[in-house]
Amino acid sequence: MTQDPLLTGLAALAVEPPEALLDRIAARWIRVPAPIGELSVAYTDQGVAYVHSGDGFTRAFRERFGRPLLPAARPPAGLVPALRTGRLSGLRLDLRGLSPFQRSVLEAARDIPRGEVRPYAWIAARIGRPKAVRAVGTALGHNPVPLLIPCHRVIRSDGAAGEYVFGPAAKERLLAAEGVDLERLRALAGERVFYLASDTTGVVCFPTCHNARRITAAHRHGFRSLSQARAAGYRPCRTCRPATDDIPA
Structure with a gap:
């Protein structure tokens, strides 16, 4: 990894710079396991800022964020389970920029x-x-x-x-x-079905909504558009919230 000039300057100080200062001007990075293989993750004092796989992580991070990178001893608390589940559970993200x-x-x-x-x-x-x-x-x-x-x-x-x-x-x-x-989604799309409705609840959903997955075949109706479902008397699901009358893109 090429040494960053800023870090070189800090290293030349007579005393070690405090960790709080380093964390304000640099980012930490670490390799962690994830469902699609090992990933490189960079985080700042504000939260996780960058997740990347493969080569070019350091260069891509610097081009995007303009901060030097320092290796971390351990990942932020909650990072590994959050990568696995998509639930942050208090893990902070740094989305500045x-x-x-x-x-x-x-x-x-x-x-x-x-x-x-x-x-x-x-x-x-x-x-x-x-x-x-x-x-x-x-x-x-x-x-x-x-x-x-x-x-x-x-x-x-x-x-x-x-x-x-x-x-x-x-x-x-x-x-x-x-x-x-x-x-299944491809098969439904091939039939021009993008929404599923239940004649027992009067609700129309996206096909993967957990409410749609409970509809039995005898009570399930497919629709091309939300406006078509509304015209048939169905109301949009309050859980998955279909929100457009256009065919999904």
């Missing part, structure tokens, strides 16, 4: 429960930018803390995983491990 749009996209993605997926258009609708579906995809593709913010739970409407910072194959493995049946 993101635009308000990027932050809103990631905050919406953070609300998707484990074992469920949403289309890109759902994110766009949730943040009040229903026509910004492509920009949503770009923002998710630049998520600095994948797994901790579960952008892998946002997929294409045809059931295809779509792009992912660690690759589509890793995205499919993560979703399968969480219990998402992508083959």
Whole structure:
């Protein structure tokens, strides 16, 4: 690892710089296990800032954040289980430097429960930018803390995983491990079914919503759009909150 000039200067001081000072001007990094293999994680005094796999971690971090990196003796408390489950449980994230749009996209993605997926258009609708579906995809593709913010739970409407910072194959493995049946979603999409409704509850949901998974075949009805389901007398689920009349993208 190339020595950072700032760290070289600090090393030349007559006394050791205090840890609090180092943590304000540098970031710590460590390799940790994750569901898709070992990952490099950088964190600052504000929280976890960057999750990366493969080569180029140091260069990519410096280009993005402009901070030198110091090795950490141990990961932040809660990091390893958070990478495994997507539940932060008090683990802080450092999302400084993101635009308000990027932050809103990631905050919406953070609300998707484990074992469920949403289309890109759902994110766009949730943040009040229903026509910004492509920009949503770009923002998710630049998520600095994948797994901790579960952008892998946002997929294409045809059931295809779509792009992912660690690759589509890793995205499919993560979703399968969480219990998402992508083959079923693809089959439904092939029939132009993007929403499922129950005639016993009068509620329409996204297919992976835990409420939709409880609908028995005899009481299940599929719809192409939310407006079509509403016209048939169904109300949107208050749990998965389908929020757009457009076919998911």
